[in-house]
Amino acid sequence: MFSWQKTPRAVDAERLPPGQVLTEKFPVLHFGVVPEYPDLATWDLRVWGEVESAFSLTWAELLALPRREVSLDIHCVTRWSKFDTTWEGAALTALAEAAQVKTSAHHVIFHSEHGYTANVPLDIALQPDCLVAWLYDGRPLEPDHGYPLRAIVPGRYFWKSAKWLRGIEFSAADHPGFWERNGYHNNADPWPEERYSE
Ligand SMILES: Nc1nc2c(c(=O)[nH]1)N[C@H]1C(S)=C(S)[C@@H](COP(=O)(O)O)O[C@H]1N2
Numbered sequence: 001m002f003s004w005q006k007t008p009r010a011v012d013a014e015r016l017p018p019g020q021v022l023t024e025k026f027p028v029l030h031f032g033v034v035p036e037y038p039d040l041a042t043w044d045l046r047v048w049g050e051v052e053s054a055f056s057l058t059w060a061e062l063l064a065l066p067r068r069e070v071s072l073d074i075h076c077v078t079r080w081s082k083f084d085t086t087w088e089g090a091a092l093t094a095l096a097e098a099a100q101v102k103t104s105a106h107h108v109i110f111h112s113e114h115g116y117t118a119n120v121p122l123d124i125a126l127q128p129d130c131l132v133a134w135l136y137d138g139r140p141l142e143p144d145h146g147y148p149l150r151a152i153v154p155g156r157y158f159w160k161s162a163k164w165l166r167g168i169e170f171s172a173a174d175h176p177g178f179w180e181r182n183g184y185h186n187n188a189d190p191w192p193e194e195r196y197s198e
Pocket residue numbers: 026027028029030031032075076077112113116144145146158159160161162163164
């Protein structure tokens with residue numbers, strides 16, 4: 001490869017938050033074991049909390065939701081970033097509308113398999129590009145990357161994008177999630193480097 005064919009560094013640098021290093025690979029990062037889902041017939045996604053109508057969706061019902069494709073740069077707090085990842089799923093706004101979120105809701109708590117949680121303010125969760133995603137690059141998620149379903153939260157370090165998602169809670173109070181209770185910053189904006197608390 002000739003180096004002149006690559007994107008100029010200056011352009012990349014504008015997209016790279018401080019302290020991050022670009023990778024072409026797709027590293028895997030999580031706490032605990034990768035759950036197995038031999039049969040999605042028994043899988044469901046619960047939506048509850050400060051809503052008029054809590055519900056749960058089967059896998060088939062989830063796939064029937066209007067689809068949205070999002071391309072975004074991901075930034076892990078451990079300092080790797082990856083540009084132009086493409087995800088497809090349903091917008092969180094669709095689930096919020098179906099549940100009729102009350103005005104008392106101010107936070108969204110993502111609940112994953114094995115009790116992992118991640119918290120985001122409601123306005124972050126209701127950005128049009130915040131997804132529950134089941135396709136990466138047009139294909140079902142790899143088990144390591146969250147199969148069958150993960151959250152995709154633009155504008156925050158990637159730990160907010162909970163893998164193996166099983167529930168969405170609309171909450172009046174904020175409840176720091178797994179990494180947030182273990183020293184990571186509650187807000188997690190990569191541009192001002194909100195990596196760790198204190
Ligand atoms: N359920 C669950 N989701 C998780 C994590 C985790 O430990 N458990 N780790 C987070 C972190 S720190 C990162 S950087 C991304 C990594 O996603 P990837 O393995 O698909 O790159 O998943 C996030 N989602």
